[in-house]
Structure formats: C-alpha cells, structure tokens
Amino acid sequence: MIRDPSDGSVKEITKEANEINRLASKNTSEEITPSGLPTASTRPQMIAKLERSREWLKNYHEQKGLK
Secondary structure (H helix, E strand, C coil): EHHHHHHEEEEECCCHHHHHHHHHEEEEHHHHCCCCCCCCCCCCCHHHHHHHHCCCCCCHHHHHHHH
C-alpha cells in the first residue's frame, strides 16, 4: 500500500503497477533533459570575452590571497 500525501488516499501496489513504474523509470533515465542553462557560445568574440573574464577572476583571487 502507498499513501498519497496530497489527499491522504491509500492505493494498493499491484505487480502490474510495479512493472509499469520499472519501465517508466528506465525510459526517462535514458533521455537527455535540457538543464535550462544557456548553451555554450561558438562565437569567437564571446569565447574571447569569457577567457578574459576567467583570467581577470584568477588574477583577482591571487591578489586577494597575497594580502
């Protein structure tokens, strides 16, 4: 038996339900779900800007560590 916390109803777990859940979990894990993050840019200007930002951040933290 399984209890649904949203409404308090109780349902029996049958062998067929377990088989459906097992198949459903396999199908969803194989798919690639978009994360919502922006995709990486292939524009050279944006890549150069990102590299400059990384270099600045690295230098910033190095200077903070020396003080």
